[in-house]
Amino acid sequence: MLLSCKETTRLLSQGEDRKLAFGERVALRVHLAICNGCRNVNAQFKFLRSAVKILSLDGDDEKSPPQPR
Amino acid sequence: MQLRNPEAAEDAVQEALLAALAGEANFEGRSNLRTWLTGILKHKIVDTIRRQSREQPAPEFDVQGEAAEVDAPFDRRGHWDEAPDAWEQPEGALGQKQFLAALEACLRALPERTARVFMMREHLGLETSEICKELAITSTHCWVMLHRARMALRLCLEKNWFGK
Numbered sequence: 001m002l003l004s005c006k007e008t009t010r011l012l013s014q015g016e017d018r019k020l021a022f023g024e025r026v027a028l029r030v031h032l033a034i035c036n037g038c039r040n041v042n043a044q045f046k047f048l049r050s051a052v053k054i055l056s057l058d059g060d061d062e063k064s065p066p067q068p069r
Numbered sequence: 070m071q072l073r074n075p076e077a078a079e080d081a082v083q084e085a086l087l088a089a090l091a092g093e094a095n096f097e098g099r100s101n102l103r104t105w106l107t108g109i110l111k112h113k114i115v116d117t118i119r120r121q122s123r124e125q126p127a128p129e130f131d132v133q134g135e136a137a138e139v140d141a142p143f144d145r146r147g148h149w150d151e152a153p154d155a156w157e158q159p160e161g162a163l164g165q166k167q168f169l170a171a172l173e174a175c176l177r178a179l180p181e182r183t184a185r186v187f188m189m190r191e192h193l194g195l196e197t198s199e200i201c202k203e204l205a206i207t208s209t210h211c212w213v214m215l216h217r218a219r220m221a222l223r224l225c226l227e228k229n230w231f232g233k
Contacts, residue, residue: 004147004148005147005148005149005152006143006147009216009220013212013215013219013220014212014215014216016215017197017211017212018212036152037149037152037153040155041223043155043156044153044156044159044223045223047159047160048191048219048222048226050163051159051168052172052176052187052188052191053191053192053194054169055169055172055173055192
C-alpha cells in the first residue's frame with residue numbers, strides 16, 4: 001500500500017494516540033524512507049507534544065517554586 | 070480553554086484556586102506549586118466536563134466543514150504543495166519565554182473544541198478513550214480533531230516562529 005503525504009500525516013498523528021496496526025506501520029516506514037517533508041512533520045508532531053507538556057496553566061514560567069520552610 | 074463557555078471555565082479556575090487555598094496548610098514544599106495546581110485543575114476540569122455532558126448533549130461535530138483546512142497544504146493527489154522543512158533547533162525554543170507565548174497564542178487560535186481535545190491529550194496526558202468518554206464522542210472524531218490540531222499548530226508555529 002502506497003500512502004499519500006496527506007494520508008501519512010493522518011497516520012503519524014494517530015500513531016501518537018493509538019497503537020498502529022502492523023500494515024500501517026510498514027506503510028508509514030516505506031513512505032518516511034522516501035519523503036523528507038513527512039519525516040520533518042513527524043519530528044514536529046513529537047516536538048509539539050513535549051512543548052505543550054511544559055506549558056504551565058497559570059502562564060507564569062519565571063516563578064520559582066516555593067521554598068520549603 | 071478546554072471548557073465550552075467562559076463562565077464554566079472561570080468557575081473551574083475559581084474552584085481550583087479555592088481548593089488550593091484550603092489545602093495550603095498541607096502543601097509546604099512538597100511539590101512545585103504549579104505542578105500541584107495543574108493536578109488540581111486537571112481534576113476540576115474533568116469534573117466540570119462530566120457535569121456539563123450530563124446537563125447538555127455534546128454538540129454535533131462538524132468533521133466535513135473544517136476538513137478543508139487540513140487539506141490545504143496538499144495537492145489533489147494528497148502530496149505536499151510545498152514540502153515542510155525541518156525546524157532549526159526546536160529544543161532551544163523550549164527555554165524561551167517568547168516561544169511559549171507564541172505556542173499559547175497558536176493554541177488559542179484553534180477552534181475551542183479542537184483545542185480542548187488536544188490539551189486533554191497532550192497537556193493532561195489523557196488517553197483517547199478517556200477523552201471520548203468524557204466528551205461523548207467517537208474515537209474517530211477524536212483522532213480527526215487531534216490530527217487537525219497538530220496540523221494547524223505546526224503551520225502556526227512555522228509562520229510565527231520557525232519561519233524566521
